[in-house]
Amino acid sequence: MTATQTLTGRTALVTGSTSGIGLAIARLLGVAGANVVMNGLGSAENVESAITEVRSVAHGKITFNAADMRNPADIASMIECAETEFGQVDILVNNAGIQHVAPVEDFPAERWDDIIAINLSSVFHAVRCALPAMKRAGWGRIINIASAHALVASPYKSAYVSAKHGVAGLTKTVALEAAAGGVTVNAIAPGFVDTPLVSLQLDNVARAHSVSRDQAFEEVVLASQPTGRLIGVDEIAALALYLCDDAAASITGAVLPIDGAWTAK
Numbered sequence: 001m002t003a004t005q006t007l008t009g010r011t012a013l014v015t016g017s018t019s020g021i022g023l024a025i026a027r028l029l030g031v032a033g034a035n036v037v038m039n040g041l042g043s044a045e046n047v048e049s050a051i052t053e054v055r056s057v058a059h060g061k062i063t064f065n066a067a068d069m070r071n072p073a074d075i076a077s078m079i080e081c082a083e084t085e086f087g088q089v090d091i092l093v094n095n096a097g098i099q100h101v102a103p104v105e106d107f108p109a110e111r112w113d114d115i116i117a118i119n120l121s122s123v124f125h126a127v128r129c130a131l132p133a134m135k136r137a138g139w140g141r142i143i144n145i146a147s148a149h150a151l152v153a154s155p156y157k158s159a160y161v162s163a164k165h166g167v168a169g170l171t172k173t174v175a176l177e178a179a180a181g182g183v184t185v186n187a188i189a190p191g192f193v194d195t196p197l198v199s200l201q202l203d204n205v206a207r208a209h210s211v212s213r214d215q216a217f218e219e220v221v222l223a224s225q226p227t228g229r230l231i232g233v234d235e236i237a238a239l240a241l242y243l244c245d246d247a248a249a250s251i252t253g254a255v256l257p258i259d260g261a262w263t264a265k
């Protein structure tokens, strides 16, 4: 999708934008003219390569903040830095996320804590810090990257499903609180998207069941997603960009599936 520079003068902060969906969203919002604050973990080389990729197509200024989304103080400081540098955060995309798959009775407690912290609590902390300036400005966009697992469950994903259902609830609640102030709050609920997070899951399933990666793909993806293919990261980014448009001003409090009919079943 090509984007006209409709976001010139706006500033977007995209958590977890060194990879996958977050990187695609940072890239497209940058192409659309926004300044973008990127964030994420990873080796210095990977982080640098993600920043270079976004800078090579962006029209606004691109910066990076290494906040660990498990840490509320890091999150508050990241929003404060962005507001100091750019005046305010107009668009907040809460995207950072991790996954762990195990039966609930074997689920490592520290993995539960990390998933709830990164996939759910970080959304609360970022929203509570960024919303006041959006309300003062009378314009803002909060886009939470949830999951089909915000709407339905799968076995062995207790922490992820709980966190993503929580994101859906938080999205609706904040949308109601912000509705009169020009700030929209929505969640995008993707099915299986072609990113490292899914690739790792396919590797794990193939190893655990001693099957090929193709068989793992059939068991994990085809069984859930009637379209029978992984979703592209650019498909998710395109919806995020649309939600930033003034034409989307009345879409708020929505949990919007892009899931190849997974949750239609």
Ligand code: NAD
Binding pocket: 015, 016, 017, 018, 019, 020, 021, 022, 039, 040, 041, 042, 067, 068, 069, 070, 095, 096, 097, 098, 118, 119, 145, 146, 147, 148, 189, 190, 191, 192, 193, 194, 195, 196, 197, 198
């Ligand atoms: P990914 O692994 O490619 O990227 C995850 C990003 O989050 C990376 O930039 C990583 O550095 C960052 N991150 C992880 N832990 C962090 C931490 N503690 N602090 C800061 N950043 C951290 O994953 P993805 O598939 O692009 O997933 C992005 C989001 O989309 C997640 O919230 C995920 O749950 C959601 N999602 C993904 C899929 C899918 O099929 N890939 C489907 C539905 C929802």
